[in-house]
């Protein structure tokens with residue numbers, strides 16, 4: 001009796017076509033993956049630079065296990081602060097061009113930790129309507145007043161700020177939007193922030209290693225400075241964990257006030273070592289260049305097929321709309337040998353179901369061609385635009 005509500009809730013989710021099931025991959029996160037005994041082209045990876053299997057990255061992770069074991073065994077402020085973590089934070093700060101950095105268990109925890117530490121009741125957060133769920137949850141946890149501005153609409157942002165009487169104001173935006181692949185208008189956001197004395201925080205989860213002269217992300221791409229630079233180690237950096245980069249004072253404050261840092265263990269040593277090695281590979285071998293070449297080829301072909309593409313990056317969604325149809329297209333792509341995921345609400349707004357495709361630097365021309373052939377076939381079959 002006590003738990004009967006669960007059956008009802010699950011049925012509701014199923015009736016709405018929103019039931020989620022785990023799909024199992026029998027290989028690593030590579031351009032071709034194994035699933036149910038078949039090899040599929042992987043158009044659904046956040047391992048954008050393919051570094052999870054780079055020999056230097058793997059070697060560093062293995063060496064770290066040999067030296068430190070498999071776990072930090074504690075939170076950083078207790079006994080889990082190995083020299084390795086100090087090294088990782090220094091490396092992130094140097095890579096990002098900031099004074100300091102702090103590492104969290106995940107990117108999700110970094111967003112929760114920083115937003116709830118720097119804002120509270122009486123403060124104002126202004127957040128883009130398409131920001132990631134971890135930002136939304138961080139805003140809820142902060143107890144600050146939250147106002148959502150229309151996607152990338154800086155006049156809406158300015159209007160909200162001009163009407164606010166709050167002392168402390170924080171603007172938060174994704175750098176590259178995770179389900180659309182478009183880029184936040186950071187120069188305009190920073191200008192408005194200065195006008196109204198607001199702090200700016202950018203989530204660089206999908207931009208780190210990808211955008212900008214130094215591959216630092218969106219701020220680097222536009223050559224502007226932001227107050228709080230958030231990111232994850234789990235996408236282009238081929239590892240696991242999250243971070244905030246910024247001034248020494250900000251990082252010092254977060255060590256003392258960010259609850260998801262204080263009360264949670266750090267990523268395991270091999271994850272820290274892998275991230276350090278991945279940054280070094282990005283700096284020395286510049287795998288990002290090949291990613292952009294692949295993106296150009298792929299986007300050009302989709303546009304020639306008649307898709308309207310507004311993505312500016314390696315994340316390229318094919319908009320479908322209807323939830324059921326989105327799932328059918330994903331299934332058909334898989335039948336044709338291509339792995340993608342149908343994205344439905346609440347991850348995207350209602351009626352905006354999509355196939356989120358993403359490219360990797362390590363995709364070969366053949367992989368891309370196979371992906372495009374399958375997309376061409378589903379476009380015909382489902383009459384996609």
Ligand SMILES: Cc1ncc(COP(=O)(O)O)c(C=O)c1O
Nearest residue numbers: 106107108132134178205232234
């Ligand atoms: C924009 C954005 N921010 C934060 C996160 C959370 O990062 P992590 O997977 O390290 O928790 C994600 C992950 O999907 C993301 O897309």
